[in-house]
Amino acid sequence: MNKPNDLAIRATDPNDIDSNASHDNHFNSILNARLSRRNWLRGSAVTAATAVMGSMGLSACGGDSDAAAVTPTPTPTPEKLLAFTAVPKSLADVVSVPAGYTATALYALGDSLRAATPAYKNDGSDTDFDNRAGDHHDGMEYYGLSAAGAPLASGAERGLLAMNHEATTDEKLSSHFLHVNGGTTTLPRPAAEVDKEVAVHGLSVVEVKKTGSAWATVNDSAFNRRVTPLTDVELAGPVRGNALVVTKYSPTGTKTRGTINNCGTGKSPWGSYLSGEENWAGYFTRSAADNAARGDKSVVSLNRYGRSQGAASRHGWETGGSDDKYARWNLSKIGASADGSDDYRNELNGMGYIVEMDPYDKTRAIRKRTALGRYAHESAAFSVPTVGQQLAVYMGDDSRNEYIYKFVTTAVWAAADANPADRIATGDKYLDSGKLYVAKLAADGTGQWIELSLSNALIQAYGAYKFADLADVLVNARLAADAVGATKMDRPEWCSVNPANGEIYYTLTNNSNRTVNPSGSSQLAPDSANPRAYTDMKGSSAQNGNPNGHIIRFKEGTGAAAATSFTWDVYLFGAESGADASKINLSNLTADQDFSSPDGLAFSPYTGICWIQTDDGAYTDVTNCMMLAAIPGKVGDGAKSTLNYATAAGGNLAVDTFIGKKPTADTLKRFLVGPVGSEITGISETPDGKTMFINIQHPGENTALANIGDPSKYTSQWPANAGYGAGKRPRSATIVITKNDGGRIGS
Template sequence: MSDKVVDRTIENNPEEPVSNFTSNRYFADIIQARYSRRTMLKGSLGAAAVTFLGAGLVGCGGDSDNDDDNGGDGGDGTPPRLSFDAIATSRQDAVVVPEGYTAKAFVPWGTPILGSYPAYMDDGGNTGADQSMQVGMHHDGMHFFPLEGSSEHGLLVMNHEYVDQITLHPNGPSEGPRPLDEVRKEMAAHGVSVIEVQKSSNGDWEVVPSALNRRINAFTVMALRGPARGHDLVKTAFSPEGTRTRGTINNCANGFTPWGTYLTCEENWPGYFHVRMDPQPRHLARYGVTGWQGYHWYDVLDEDSDLYTRFQPSESGDDATQDFRNEPNGFGWIVEIDPHDPDAMPIKRTALGRFSHEGVVFAEPKVGEPMVFYSGDDARFEYIYKFVSKNLYQEGMTGNDLMDEGILYVARFNDDGSGEWLPLSMGDDGFVAKMNAAVGTTVGSIEFDEPFADQGELLINTRLAADIAGATRMDRPEWGAVCPRTGMVYFTLTNNSNRTEDDTDAANPRAANQVGQIIRWQEDGAASASTFQWDLFALGGHLEGSEQEGRSLVADAALTAENIFSCPDGLWFDGRGLLWIQTDMSGSMQDGSSDHGDFGNNQMLVAEPDTGLIKRFLVGPTECEVTGITMTPDHKTLFVNIQHPGDRSEPGDFTSHWPDGGSSRPRSSTVVVTRDDGGEIGIA
């Protein structure tokens, strides 16, 4: 296989290399200080958490003045209760759901949605032009925007994280320099799809031919706003003023706003750029910008357009306005898209920081208070962030009012169960003092030879600023979710294979942590508070009695055959306060060949946060990741994304044929889940 081809198996799917070499404390060290290993393994933290957080904060249940607005089960303040029978683990090449439910594939990769509506070709023969009019590859984060409040008609907007070259092209990627149309097709398959969908008279969902349907991809022109707009470090030959960039890539989890826009998050973007600068400047080196995704989009046969050569940045011109040395600095942001206006230019909101954003969620907006957004940096030993808007929320405000100015904070978790939000601001005396003290030293592996000049440079160097602030190094913070009843924030910490025996602790009591956990916290007062209280909700892992036992800590119970899980990734609260948990396990964990466990195919579970009850609701097909979730306002249609089924496939030798069956090539797809009796999903 050519060195231009990446091994796309789940086992070896490119993961961002570790780039945090600071001495900041590990989250592991903190939990070890707070709870003994024995306490964590035997589940006593469930009781300890009641004392720690207070009985009223243990779950997401409890009274609320807004139960009707939040989708409560009757407005009486009673938390919803799960009514289905948990399903078993599965290795079927199929989506499995509980008895009384039906799951149907919908809008798989290659579904035509605009333009000339080119039909999907199962032999991989669609062109790059075709792909720009079709649903992208590797569905991920997703949101349903109802049209006129309808639960049967709306815009389904979804991310497309990356591509499998093996299945995208007829016979996998070509050897040597890349044929132009192969690269066009890969770039067009990235990004976001906006799809108008409607429930038909027979109950099935269908794509509506609509002027609102849209593909946003690695070619799409986007605006830069916020403190980095116009900065010298984002100026390129394409945008000498530093106000625009082209494309969005590696779009993983998502968010949405009260004003009706979609937020897509750029995760493993450093793997797309093959930098020709040695040494790399700090704004690249701290992110590990090394081209490890292996697409080699810069190396196109008989083509030297900067649409492609920009992915090999170098200092070839007299200054940054004459080359693409700064091209990577246009990536790593949260991108805002207006799905209701197909002509609206997407906006990269630089005030929210530059890192490997897994997703973004916001606290319930309250008139007269700042808007608060949370986001995780999905890499080993990276951080959790919070953005607090400068302006106070008022009805009718938009992203231009609330996402361009504010303060970005990074989390520090203390031994006693408290936490602090550390400001990353040139206007904060405490941060400036730390920054000035760091000048002339090595921060991790980065020579910090001069202070940041301004807030724009700080945000382009968000990771380095967080290092200086003294944040807590976490185990791959991924999706977040905010409980609609209490405002408690939950985050998945998927795993960390780089943890050593010396780092084992109560929250991660395993060396080479492969199974992950879920953390949560409650702000001390308003969402914009500078301090919080934290504990753990659940540990992934094996069945009871094992060294790597999984536990529901609130329920103070070991995981059982009904809810054993590993590598929690996707996380989402529905409006009723149920917590949905999705997993992204390695291939060997799914097929039982790993020492780390035997969990069947990747899955989705649902939890009652107040009781800690967790049940398995869905299992995906062979070698997929279960990721992305949204629901109609009436809670009767659930949309779930299935990414990269058949991830160990080779050209002509597909390990999955889902969803089309037969000998077809596998296709990422959305799944529509409904209850056979027409009731709400998950509850009686």
């Protein structure tokens, strides 16, 4: 999420930093997707069953031979999923959806949540972002309300959208679309600019309501809410109260200030909202002499999480003034205390978690669930809840050469917890006690979940970092995963659980550091689970590595969610349809299916469709980012394949991999293409499956700061060019999609 358009990382952008210099072996050296059975049948299988039963008809029963015959029930037409015509690739500055569908902007950057907050002018002069929609709309979940405004899971015409606001479009420190003249691009930054930029990050909750066939937000709803990087947030789980999270703001190590760079989401089986903190490290700075000032193992941790000494912050917020809210962005050891209670040397340890919020109740505490580990979190996908069995939460660490994780609860699922009186207390029950695992994949299509705890001898004996306790393992989950030799992956992003069979799908967006002939510690040769290393041309620019990404899937072994083994294959390889089918387009994608850099991923709990969203820079000379609809099969439905690469030494590198069944026009097709420069992200549906909400993030992000005063030079003017809102500056926004005939989305 929120990555540079090109695979090469911009010097000024700290996102997607590859900080994994461990020497772990790669392969070459060795929904809430919960779906009741009733919902699944209602989705697709029931239509076939209904058709069969309907064709039989009914006759009168009993001894009266003169009884009138009952008129046969008409045979309904079974619902056919993916019946829409595929949307072609496009470079237009619009949102394109299939014929028979309508997409409308609903909730955009700056939209007011309170009647007292003026309408958004969209000229850089707006303030009061504590009461406006934030920027870079990202992961999102829908929570139903009854007509009277009470929580109702089945509420399909009134509800709440809870969403992440990941970041803001920036160039040279400043978030230029937020400020009249583009903002200040030198240090120090003015306090007013910093305050505005901080406030557009975080989370929001907004009530939405359907009137007739139209959806709109409800201004001044009692549910409307903003959570920013300054909101008080509790630490929960094993890290709470640990010395590693002691700061000037929280000398007891029990809380932190806010949440930042929130990306993917999750919806718990008990109805809470989960948000993943992703590229949080780049917002902080360290002095050039901080290693010597610290003189302890914290230097190893900071380096592993991308904050080496002398690292500059993304926006320079630490220069906004002398107030403590600016000081917290400086990680340097500047206080005299031994424990860090007089500065923010430990501030980074309070970031990088899954955050839990009750979207219905703003009086309940927001909690960071530290038992799930600290890394660049994307989404959090739950195993299908089964009474009497443990739950699993599946997660990925979104950076090149990082890992795939799962958390297994100590508590077993109780049916009564599906509708609890206190959602956050229920979160305490399931998410504060359990085991964190990391994935290690083998070249034969099997894998192991390796527990990350001090009971693991490899973690105890790790020479690069001495772990003190479980809290230390969780705060430094990346180092613990290094210690056990976990498998480095091509940027694990969103994940989702297939409600039909419980299999887990992970998007691996891309990796520019994969090569047949590695020459540095960050470069990796292709292996079975990440088998491609090739060159993709974007105009005259060569993009090397795995520029188009792929989607991998796991099937748990014995033990269901608590299994410690699994099998895997690659569901889809992103590629241009015309690319070499023997080494690049391994899934044989056609022009109606081809895509690059899969990112957002979610299974519909209502139709079972797998929705795939892209955040791409490799294929954007041909098409803007997109969303596809898929009906997957299962792990092992394809075949083993061998890729052969010529090495620099004149030899051959043979890589075996496992490829899922090739998609057809009936099982994969493009559903949506977004505006120029945008990423397609965030997805949620109403419980009847008839309304879908999608987020369009950072349209026009490549507009140069020098062109801020000339709308004709904006690379995008969406959604203003679609008739939404004032001004012409591009804005991240939520769109609502409906089918013109009132049917379910994707049919």
